[in-house]
Amino acid sequence: MSWKRSSIVAIIVVLSMIPTTIPTEASPIKDYKYSxxxxxxxxxxxxxxxxxxVFEAIEWAQSVPQAEAMDLYLEKLEPRIDGRxxxxxxxxxxxxxxxxxxxxxxxxxxxxxxxxxxxxxxxxDLLSLSKSEVMDLYVEALQGELSGPEIRTLINDIFGIxxxxxxxxxxxxxxxxxxxxxxxxxxxxxxxxYTGLNDVDVYIKPTAYFTEQTGMEQLPEELQQLLEEVGYWxxxxxxxxxxxxxxxxxxxxxxxxxxxxxxAQYIQQEYLDLxx
Numbered sequence: 001m002s003w004k005r006s007s008i009v010a011i012i013v014v015l016s017m018i019p020t021t022i023p024t025e026a027s028p029i030k031d032y033k034y035s036x037x038x039x040x041x042x043x044x045x046x047x048x049x050x051x052x053x054v055f056e057a058i059e060w061a062q063s064v065p066q067a068e069a070m071d072l073y074l075e076k077l078e079p080r081i082d083g084r085x086x087x088x089x090x091x092x093x094x095x096x097x098x099x100x101x102x103x104x105x106x107x108x109x110x111x112x113x114x115x116x117x118x119x120x121x122x123x124x125d126l127l128s129l130s131k132s133e134v135m136d137l138y139v140e141a142l143q144g145e146l147s148g149p150e151i152r153t154l155i156n157d158i159f160g161i162x163x164x165x166x167x168x169x170x171x172x173x174x175x176x177x178x179x180x181x182x183x184x185x186x187x188x189x190x191x192x193x194y195t196g197l198n199d200v201d202v203y204i205k206p207t208a209y210f211t212e213q214t215g216m217e218q219l220p221e222e223l224q225q226l227l228e229e230v231g232y233w234x235x236x237x238x239x240x241x242x243x244x245x246x247x248x249x250x251x252x253x254x255x256x257x258x259x260x261x262x263x264a265q266y267i268q269q270e271y272l273d274l275x276x
Contacts, residue, residue: 032058032062035092038073038092041076042061070090070093071147071148081144095183096161098135098155100180100181101161102130102132103130104179110131113126117134121138135158156253162257172264173188174193174260180197191204192205199251201243202242203243204232204259205219205240224241227262231243231255
């Protein structure tokens with residue numbers, strides 16, 4: 001057997017061990033971070049571009065931020081990608097179902113799409129279309145030639161999901177339930193952020209893991225004060241710290257970032273040991 005052929009066999013053997021399903025809270029991550037198809041695609045790209053051995057490529061894929069993993073897998077799909085490719089990639093890398101968001105008409109309340117989307121499609125009335133349809137038309141108009149950052153900007157502008165922000169907060173200790181699904185969730189997350197169907201309101205509560213480790217069933221007083229400074233108040237009906245946009249609009253990205261940043265910084269300062 002030639003060296004080249006034996007290398008191919010080794011790749012197939014190693015990748016055959018990669019699970020084919022996305023790990024969930026009920027089925028925690030064990031060995032591999034992503035599905036077989038995504039890991040296989042990333043490994044192929046890394047072997048070609050970085051001249052890595054298959055085991056080194058798998059280790060790299062396991063360690064890079066989700067946004068970088070997304071970019072690597074999309075390289076495998078080039079030279080041309082479509083909206084369905086993007087939704088598949090986001091679901092496999094981030095565990096977020098964009099099609100479900102579109103079907104529910106959930107996410108960011110869009111009164112008008114940005115000019116770059118309208119200009120590319122050559123039409124003004126896009127609000128009668130589903131979010132997935134707008135994505136498909138835009139990607140088709142650009143013949144699938146978009147960079148990873150451009151794709152993530154597009155997804156945020158259409159669906160109200162900031163993938164770059166989510167990637168940066170990976171393993172931060174924060175769970176996020178939004179658009180009727182878990183956007184971020186880990187076994188050792190300490191606090192959970194819940195938003196309504198259209199991101200108009202949000203509330204924050206401790207996770208079961210935090211309560212188990214600390215005995216506290218409510219947010220720590222210091223964190224309560226920090227959230228009050230951001231604009232939250234204690235909602236007695238929910239029994240949680242809560243915020244609602246005063247004009248009934250989707251909470252802006254800046255406020256989301258401030259909320260998640262406050263939680264992440266507090267966890268780093270006070271409860272970093274619980275993430276280990």
